[in-house]
Amino acid sequence: MAETKDKARTAADVWLIGAAAWAFPGAGHYLQGKWLRGLLITLVVCGMFAIGLAFGGHLFGLGGKEALGASKLLQLPPTIANLGTGILYLVCWASNSGFNDSAEYAKLATFEYGNTFLLVAGLLNYLAMLDAFDIAVGRKP
């Protein structure tokens, strides 16, 4: 059985790496010395997020006044997907930017493309986070 140098990692380290990977795309790989992989993940996730906003897409949240009662549940899955971008989502939430889904934005030809890029950026970061976690526990090289 191959020995890995990561065996000495404590459970706390592993969870910290997972949390860092969620908070900033690629950070989980940087912390483990996987610089190129981390850089590519950072570029792709941040790039997709920026392209999504540039295309007029909007971020989902649970606090919109247009969604009432049970209809708020429909906002939950895309909100979870958007939350995957970690600090990028939190910065937009704190500065109240990127959440505008007015008719002016919705009539853009690229509006739905923008939404898709934003959603997939978050989902890809969840996958990258799981990858960083697996590397940290020694399941992957």
Place this chain on the structure above:
Amino acid sequence: MTHLLVMILFAALVSVVFCLIAKDTLKDRLLYGLKVFAEFVGIGLALAWILYFLPL
């Protein structure tokens, strides 16, 4: 930017992350990334032509 270019951009970016997390060696990553990219674009084009002929 045309719809086709946006689809190709999307496929390229997603393929990069998929190949990074799914395979471990450089050769496997390149092959898998190209395969995923080709599948995204190929299936996208096939669906577009199918929808083109449907009276929607």
